[in-house]
Amino acid sequence: MxxxxxxxxxxxxxxxxxxxxxxxxxxxxxxxxxxxxxxxxxxxxxxxxSKWEKVFNKWISKTHWVVERTFGSQKRWFGVGQTRLKDLDKVHTQHILEAIAYNLKRSPKMGILPAF
Structure with a gap:
């Protein structure tokens, strides 16, 4: 297929x-x-x-999937992707809070915290 x-x-x-x-x-x-x-x-x-592009794609794919998975999970679980905030500090704070929420949601699977 x-x-x-x-x-x-x-x-x-x-x-x-x-x-x-x-x-x-x-x-x-x-x-x-x-x-x-x-x-x-x-x-x-x-x-x-080119041969270099294929090697480069293979090289970055080892890190790329981890980053894409993290942001994809944040978008799916928390609706991350757009913000209504206009101040850079506020947007940064929002991103930090979303990262904390992501880590808390993933922590039972990582064995850090018990499941809620």
Whole structure:
């Protein structure tokens, strides 16, 4: 099963398609996604990635997934991503509080605190 076909099948199974998704012709989009995924093409154009770009992507992926997972979990659990605050100090304080909340939520799984 191709990457794009798997993604479409997963979204269908979860029922996460919106009305816009039902209008879009996913067959043509799936073909583009598969071509880029299988050939290792860059996202911005259809040039193949150089050897250095492939090595660099593999090198940063070891850290990249940890950071993306953290921010993705914060967005899913707490709605992080947008703020109404305009002062940089207030936004920083909000981010610190969100990080504390994330750590408290994760702490039972890490064995630091008992589950609530």
């Amino acid at each position: 191709s990457f794009a076909a798997y993604d479409v099948e997963r979204r269908t199974r979860k029922g996460s398609f919106s009305q816009v998704d039902t209008i879009i012709d996913w067959k043509s989009i799936s073909a583009i996604i598969d071509k880029h995924h299988q050939k290792g093409l860059s996202a911005s154009d259809e040039k193949s990635l």
